[in-house]
Amino acid sequence: MxxxxxxxxxxxxxxxxxxxxxxxxxxxxxxxxxxxxxxxxxxxxxxxxxxxxxxxxxxxxxxxxxxxxxxxxxxxxxxxxxxxxxxxxxxxxxDFHAVLRHGLLTTVRKKLDTAGSQINRAESSLRETRARGNGKSHDDLAVVMQRLDHAKQFHSKIQGLLSNPLLDHLL
Amino acid sequence: MxxxxxxxxxxxxxxxxxxxxxxxxxxxxxxxxxxxxxxxxxxxxxxxxxxxxxxxxxxxxxxxxxxxxxxxxxxxxxxxxxxxxxxxxxxxxxDFHAVLRHGLLTTVRKKLDTAGSQINRAESSLRETRARGNGKSHDDLAVVMQRLDHAKQFHSKIQGLLSNPLLDHLL
DNA sequence: AAAAATGTTCAGTCTTAATTGAACGATGCA
DNA sequence: TGCATCGTTCAATTAAGACTGAACATTTTT
CATH class of the missing domain: 1.10.10.10 (Winged helix-like DNA-binding domain superfamily/Winged helix DNA-binding domain)
Structure with missing residues (x-):
């Protein structure tokens, strides 16, 4: 051995x-x-x-x-x-703290931003679509709208968290 | 227009x-x-x-x-x-919250784990090396050891944060 | 000014990993 | 049992992007 x-x-x-x-x-x-x-x-x-x-x-x-x-x-x-x-x-x-905040977090934030704006665009497009009754049943559209809202809400929650001063505290 | x-x-x-x-x-x-x-x-x-x-x-x-x-x-x-x-x-x-916790966080945690264990291995190898005086000046080795410690410390901080119940609260 | 040293840029190559097609095992059905 | 339907697996292909070599711009040295 x-x-x-x-x-x-x-x-x-x-x-x-x-x-x-x-x-x-x-x-x-x-x-x-x-x-x-x-x-x-x-x-x-x-x-x-x-x-x-x-x-x-x-x-x-x-x-x-x-x-x-x-x-x-x-x-x-x-x-x-x-x-x-x-x-x-x-x-x-x-100073890893600085690296994380300045490097990683801002990068992630940026990506989430573009994702978020695409959700918004989808939602407003859908709102227009709903005005005219396009193919989809009203109930289905309601479900979809509700989900887009849910996603939007979560997205802003995360964005908030990532720029939360409390996060800095935890690091 | x-x-x-x-x-x-x-x-x-x-x-x-x-x-x-x-x-x-x-x-x-x-x-x-x-x-x-x-x-x-x-x-x-x-x-x-x-x-x-x-x-x-x-x-x-x-x-x-x-x-x-x-x-x-x-x-x-x-x-x-x-x-x-x-x-x-x-x-x-x-429920994005569940997805994030169960999916993303565990994945990240796993990757950080392997990174962490490699830091540890390096540190203990280095400790042995230091015992015999191998090439490097004593001062330089001291700096390196200090940095490895610093890294280890940060690593466990992050690991802690990722499994912090407070994080769940923020989401 | 010519040559050397240094860093950057970019078209092309090469590596990694995402994606596919085809073969397979399993499960239900006639 | 033979046939059809589903889902999975895996070798092979393809696409994405990491990495390189060579040409270049700039500054320094002789």
Whole structure:
């Protein structure tokens, strides 16, 4: 009998962690590189430049360039200045709370917005349709209207929750 | 000048709504059919069988079969019995609260779980590594350890939040 | 000014995962 | 039992979008 990982080397541990970050973001539908890159920066005690990242993750510079800007938009990483080097250096934002609020929540909110406006459009179209008696029985239309209302109501409840200051408190 | 949609027909309104559902779920990384199917059932005053859905969405029966089971697992639809028909009929669960809790939250929780266990594994590996002095400066290792701890802490905070009864209250 | 270094953009490739078609097992029916 | 109806499964296809290579714009260095 032998122990599974009796003594992992530091680079091995790091690689594992980065890989884990990648598959996590991948499982959430964001790309793999996003997570790998954030993990890499998160474990790095010093800021890294684009080519560092290219080297560490062996991905194209194009990917790094676009992904780093995505992470920046989410305030998950920030650009930092390094003495006497014109390269751009990046470090991870360690305040997850800020990342979540500024990045994830606003993204979700945006998607829910477009969904909501489509519900509204459907509802008002339907209201017009109902005026003229189009094919559908009156009872059926009533059911549908009631459901659209229900959906609208739920939608705004969620929207409210996502911008509820109480949520910030819980985090 | 003319009004944009002065009088949409009922089938047109419905198609729009279904399409909207599809693109919403798609934008969240779940397939397109999932949303279309739920939207269809949600607007239907009566339960539908698999072939109804195949006809309405013009998708393969295979897709309908697998997707309906996914929706069922999330308790987003439920199977209902129809007098003297051996086909399976389905209707939408209109209690979004239940769907969210039973479907979405458990899914997210599961993904966070695997992420969390990977953080833990990394941390304990690193603890071992630190015992022997492997390459890295002691200060750097300290920073990394501190960050892994920080991540672990945040992770459990989120896990807690997701199973917080207070969350149910807010919904 | 030429060359090098750096970051960005975009058309094209490649990977992942959604979707399908066809074969199958099961269940009811004549 | 033979036939029809349903639903499921799985290998294969297809579509979506992640990722790349090469060309480019910009700034720095020689």
């Amino acid at each position: 032998h122990k599974d990982s009796p003594s992992a080397t530091w680079p091995a541990v790091r690689r594992k962690f980065i890989e884990a970050g990648g598959s996590t973001t991948q499982s959430f539908g964001l790309g793999r590189i996003l997570g790998q890159m954030y993990a890499l920066l998160y474990l790095s005690p010093t800021p890294l430049c684009l080519d560092d990242i290219v080297r560490e993750l062996s991905v194209s510079k194009a990917s790094v360039s676009t992904t780093v800007r995505q992470l920046e938009r989410w305030s998950a990483v920030k650009r930092v200045w390094v003495q006497g080097d014109r390269k751009d250096y990046y470090e991870a934002e360690t | 003319h009004k944009d949609s002065p009088s949409a027909t009922w089938p047109a309104v419905r198609r729009k709504f279904i399409e909207a559902g599809g693109s919403t779920t798609q934008s969240f990384g779940l397939g397109r059919i999932l949303g279309q199917m739920y939207a269809l059932l949600y607007l239907s005053p009566t339960p539908l069988c698999l072939d109804d859905i195949v006809r309405e969405l013009s998708v393969s029966k295979a897709s309908v079969s697998t997707t309906v089971r996914q929706l069922e697992r999330w308790s987003a639809v439920k199977r209902v019995w129809v007098q003297g028909d051996r086909k399976d009929y389905y209707e939408a669960e209109t």
